[in-house]
Amino acid sequence: MDPFVALADPVRRGLLVRLARGSARVVDLTAEQSISRPAVSRHLRVLSEAGLVTAEDRGRERHYRLERDGLAVVTDWLATLEQRPRFDESVLDGLDLEVRRTGRDRRTAPDARAAHPSQEDTA
Amino acid sequence: MDPFVALADPVRRGLLVRLARGSARVVDLTAEQSISRPAVSRHLRVLSEAGLVTAEDRGRERHYRLERDGLAVVTDWLATLEQRPRFDESVLDGLDLEVRRTGRDRRTAPDARAAHPSQEDTA
């Protein structure tokens, strides 16, 4: 299960916030969520399959716990996004505009658009 | 628009990854996504409303750019989750189990469950 999808639901985020304070049983989690217990149970299953929580059975009750390691895949992805490239194509992009304008006047270098390929032919 | 929801879709994440390399036009983005341009356009709108991208009109084309500041709300939330509480309730939780077991033998302190309130009465 995709952890990004798991985090998209506000109820599930609420459950995670609650579990960040410590493990809890399903009934306890349900009491704070104003939705039915089966709904909470399914949300917990999604979170579990996403690797964001783990469950431990103790007799007739099941204790869910936040699995912080599961957050790594999300934080790592975000970290790569925050890294700006060694050479931002957007400057290329602006440069491209200049070339094209010049091309309009000089009527040369029509291959300027090769910089950002818009292959309509393949589509 | 909820940035968490915006990040839940793999196509949108792909768009963000692409934009992390530099700004791009809609046709360019569409060429890499194997879905129709209107679909890409709507994804971009979602990302824009989530504050994850910004658009700049240049003539007839629109250049989308990654808005790294918009990621902050997500990363911040994740950061709070990763903070373990000064006193984890799960130890309380384990302690609670002891008390309850003792209670079973001694038949005393039935209010032990007050530690984790399961108010069925309110439901």
Added chain:
DNA sequence: CGAACAGGTAACCGAGAGGTTACCAATAGG
């Protein structure tokens, strides 16, 4: 043993997400 409690699953249902095609406006450029 039998009642109460904890919790998962199944069946069902309405709303919304995401895809497509068709259409439109605006700009670029021969």
Added chain:
DNA sequence: CCTATTGGTAACCTCTCGGTTACCTGTTCG
């Protein structure tokens, strides 16, 4: 000026998501 290009929007359709109620199993304990 006329056509191609860019890109947004509308209408439509399907499928999944998230909710509920009903039902079941397993554990606890008087």
